Amino acid sequence: MIKKLLNIQTKSVSFASLILAGSYFFSALLGLLRDRLLAGKFGAGNELDVYYTAFTIPDFIVLILIFGAISSAIVPIFTSYINKSKEEAWHYTSALLNVFLVFLIITCLFFIIFTPFFVSLIAPGFSESKKEMTVTLMRIMFLSPILLGTSNIISGILQVFHRFLATALAPLMYNLGIIIGIVFFTPKLGLTGLAWGVVLGGILHLSIQIPAILHSGFKYTPFKPGQKKLDIKHPGVIKTIKLMLPRSLGLGASQFNNITITAIASTLATGSVAIFNLANNLGSILVNAIAISLSTAIFPKMSLAYLREDKREFEKKFSSALRQILFLIIPISILLFILRAQIIRVVFGTGKFDWLDTRLTAACLGIFSVGLFAQGIIFILSKTFYAAHNTKIPAWISFIAVVFNISASIFFVKLLNASGTFFNFMQNILRLEGIHNISIVGLSLAYSITVIFQASLLLYFLYKKYKTFRIKEILGSVYKILLSSAIMVIFVLLVRQSLVNYNFIQLQTFFGVFMQLVISGTVGAFFYIITAYFFKSPELKTIKESFFNGKSKPN
Numbered sequence: 101m102i103k104k105l106l107n108i109q110t111k112s113v114s115f116a117s118l119i120l121a122g123s124y125f126f127s128a129l130l131g132l133l134r135d136r137l138l139a140g141k142f143g144a145g146n147e148l149d150v151y152y153t154a155f156t157i158p159d160f161i162v163l164i165l166i167f168g169a170i171s172s173a174i175v176p177i178f179t180s181y182i183n184k185s186k187e188e189a190w191h192y193t194s195a196l197l198n199v200f201l202v203f204l205i206i207t208c209l210f211f212i213i214f215t216p217f218f219v220s221l222i223a224p225g226f227s228e229s230k231k232e233m234t235v236t237l238m239r240i241m242f243l244s245p246i247l248l249g250t251s252n253i254i255s256g257i258l259q260v261f262h263r264f265l266a267t268a269l270a271p272l273m274y275n276l277g278i279i280i281g282i283v284f285f286t287p288k289l290g291l292t293g294l295a296w297g298v299v300l301g302g303i304l305h306l307s308i309q310i311p312a313i314l315h316s317g318f319k320y321t322p323f324k325p326g327q328k329k330l331d332i333k334h335p336g337v338i339k340t341i342k343l344m345l346p347r348s349l350g351l352g353a354s355q356f357n358n359i360t361i362t363a364i365a366s367t368l369a370t371g372s373v374a375i376f377n378l379a380n381n382l383g384s385i386l387v388n389a390i391a392i393s394l395s396t397a398i399f400p401k402m403s404l405a406y407l408r409e410d411k412r413e414f415e416k417k418f419s420s421a422l423r424q425i426l427f428l429i430i431p432i433s434i435l436l437f438i439l440r441a442q443i444i445r446v447v448f449g450t451g452k453f454d455w456l457d458t459r460l461t462a463a464c465l466g467i468f469s470v471g472l473f474a475q476g477i478i479f480i481l482s483k484t485f486y487a488a489h490n491t492k493i494p495a496w497i498s499f500i501a502v503v504f505n506i507s508a509s510i511f512f513v514k515l516l517n518a519s520g521t522f523f524n525f526m527q528n529i530l531r532l533e534g535i536h537n538i539s540i541v542g543l544s545l546a547y548s549i550t551v552i553f554q555a556s557l558l559l560y561f562l563y564k565k566y567k568t569f570r571i572k573e574i575l576g577s578v579y580k581i582l583l584s585s586a587i588m589v590i591f592v593l594l595v596r597q598s599l600v601n602y603n604f605i606q607l608q609t610f611f612g613v614f615m616q617l618v619i620s621g622t623v624g625a626f627f628y629i630i631t632a633y634f635f636k637s638p639e640l641k642t643i644k645e646s647f648f649n650g651k652s653k654p655n
Contacts, residue, residue, distance in 0.1 A: 123268030123393075128385040130275035132447055135378055137282045138294075140451030144461065148374035149366070150230055151294050153223050154237035156362050157215075158298075160355040161207060161245040162252075164348040173343035174256035176403040176489060177336055182260060186317060192336035194321040197253055199332050204249045208242040215239050222359050225367035233291060240295035247302030248274075254309045258316065259400055266312035268393070270305045277301025346495040353495075357502040361543055364509055371457065372540040378448060379464035379544065383436065383472055390428045391476035394421050395483040402487035414487070419570045420642065421480045423577040427639035429476040431585050431628045435621055436469035438592055441531075442617040449610070456535065463530040464544040471548030474555035481558040488566065497557045505550035512542030577639060584631040592624035 142148045174196070181189035211218065219226075219234045226234065255267040281297010289296065331337065365372040398421045405413040436443065444462040482494045515522050516539045523538070526545075532538050596616060599605050605612040632640050 123265070123272060125389050127268075127272040127275055128389050130272060130279060131381065131385050134275050134279050134282065135381055136447055136450065137279065139378060139448040139453040139457075141282065141286070142374075143452030143454065144371035144374040144378065144457040145452070146230055146370060147291055148377075149226070149371065150234045150237060150291065152373050152377040153219070153226070153362055153366065154234050154241055154295065155298075156222055156355075156359050157211060157218055157238060158241040158245050160352070160359065161204070161211070161242075162248050163355050164352040173340040173491075174253065175259055175400055176407070176487065177340055177343070178257055178260050179400065179403055180407065181336060190318055191321070192334060193253075193257060193318060195331035195334040195337050196340060197250065197320065198322070199330055199337055200249055200253060201246070202330060204246050208245055212239050212242050215242075222363050223366040224363060236292060237295040240292060241298050243299045244302040247299070247306050251302070251306035251309060254306070254313045257318070258309060258312055259396065261316050262400070263312045263316065264397060266309045267396075269308050271388075273304035273308045274301040277304045343489065343491055346491040349495050349499075353498045353502040357505050360502075360506050361509060361547070364513060365540065365543060368513070368539045369537045372543075375457065375461050375464060375540055376543055379444075379461050379468055380547075382443070382447065382465055383468040384475070386432055386436075387429065387472060387475045387479075390432075391425050391479040394424055395479040398480075399483045399487060402484065406487050406489070415570065418480065418484050419573055422477060423574060424639050424642060425476045425480055426473060426578060427581055427632075427637065427643075429473045430581050431588055431624070433469045433472040434585055434589060435592065435624055436472070437466050438589065438596070438624075439617055439620060440466040440469070442613050442620075445613045446610070446617055449613075459532060459535065460538070460540060463532055463538070463541050466530060467541065467544040467548050471551040474548075474551040478551065478555050478558060481555065481562055484562060484566075485558075490565070493561050493565070494558065497554060497561070500557065501550050501554040504553055505546055508546035508549060509543050512546050513539045514542075516542045577637065580632065580635040580637045581639075584628050584635060584637070587631045588624045588628040591627045592620050595623045596620040 138148060138151070142151075178189055178192065181192050215235045215238050216231075219231050219238065223231060223234060251270060255270060258264070258267050277300035278294070278297045280300055281293050281295075285293030285296050287293070361376065362373055365376055398417050402414055402417050405411075405417060440462045441458070444458050444465060448461060449458055485491065485494050516526065519536075526541055527533060527535070527538060530538075530541065532541075599616050599619060600607065605615050607613055607616065629640070
């Protein structure tokens with residue numbers, strides 16, 4: 101039964117998106133549980149600062165070396181091979197795995213040796229004891245890029261076969277591993293238990309996908325030192341490296357941006373690294389569940405349409421995905437902003453996570469929510485460029501965005517350190533009265549402005565180069581989305597305040613806050629859907645068809 105489920109193939113983009121979104125939703129729930137356990141156990145203090153900082157460079161390696169290859173190269177290249185010969189396609193896969201495994205092992209060994217040097221660079225504001233603990237955790241975490249590297253190459257291949265269930269379950273298993281680390285490893289091993297939980301997550305991430313790739317017909321040809329040379333000159337491997345380089349540099353720029361933010365946050369108040377990451381993770385969970393699932397499901401179809409020079413189909417897939425992402429993310433972003441305090445209190449308000457942590461994290465979440473729609477469409481815009489075998493434009497735009505974000509981060513942090521007009525404005529609008537150090541808010545503000553700027557550049561250059569827009573169609577959808585959202589806001593604010601004014605709930609209790617969040621959010625979602633139905637939003641019909649007309653078949 102489990103084997104059949106893991107080998108399900110999807111017939112339609114809508115049903116593939118549904119599978120991915122469903123799996124990402126459950127992964128998101130585990131992600132929320134993970135962050136709640138972390139916040140409750142450690143609070144937004146030294147331990148979580150260390151944990152999130154230790155993640156930065158291992159994540160950097162995974163993203164620039166693996167995610168760059170999958171997003172920009174593996175899917176279209178493997179697609180071209182499999183359309184000609186299965187044998188050649190699997191030969192390419194083995195050669196690619198061997199080259200990347202050897203390179204990842206060498207790279208991780210290098211970073212393990214020089215970890216103290218890199219920790220000093222990325223966390224200049226840490227005390228010596230915090231730096232030492234960060235070094236210990238980071239060295240353990242360098243095992244994860246090797247596991248995740250292998251796993252994500254397999255994910256790219258499975259996407260071509262439309263086996264999205266196995267790939268979608270992988271992030272869920274990754275979060276499960278980290279949770280096991282928090283609950284079972286940390287009591288015995290201390291903070292290092294968190295790092296071993298990350299490694300376990302990598303093992304589970306890989307393990308869940310192995311049956312599906314074997315069932316697809318893959319037979320791995322291992323590299324044996326002294327007996328078999330690395331097939332680095334394989335044409336597919338060379339093409340993969342050439343295609344992934346611009347994308348990897350772009351992702352490298354993005355990760356450098358995260359590293360710089362961590363470095364700046366390490367010089368601010370204790371817990372700033374943790375607060376930024378907790379708030380950012382909460383917003384990103386929603387983006388992942390919607391934007392990544394849609395863009396991942398549609399990417400192979402777009403690649404195939406481009407390969408066949410079917411411009412109409414290429415344009416249709418892009419327009420549909422863009423509108424669905426906006427239809428879902430815009431109202432969610434608004435709800436996040438309006439109900440940010442309730443969300444943070446329900447998700448993180450436990451154990452050592454105190455009221456000061458709650459207020460600052462809620463403020464950061466509110467600012468992140470403003471840029472969530474831009475984060476969402478960046479995924480589909482980038483995928484559209486990659487499907488057209490263009491990785492240079494997104495890479496250059498990433499570099500520009502990084503420079504912009506670093507400059508904006510320094511500017512806003514300095515501005516908030518000075519108790520002037522801007523400080524008072526941010527303190528009042530985010531309800532941070534009485535808190536004198538709100539510099540971490542500057543990093544969130546810079547980040548949101550940057551992603552909006554980046555999305556705007558991608559939109560402009562995509563239209564200029566490919567004319568891949570149905571402008572009237574998209575603008576019509578956005579108009580209906582904004583009107584429906586406006587109606588939603590009115591009812592959410594009315595219900596949220598009425599629950600308190602008429603003493604239906606008590607905000608001093610967890611249950612009261614939880615009910616205010618659930619009731620207000622449910623009412624908002626209800627009126628958004630009803631209004632969208634009244635305006636005949638086409639995205640509502642598409643989503644409905646995903647549930648009731650999506651089909652799959654085991655293979």
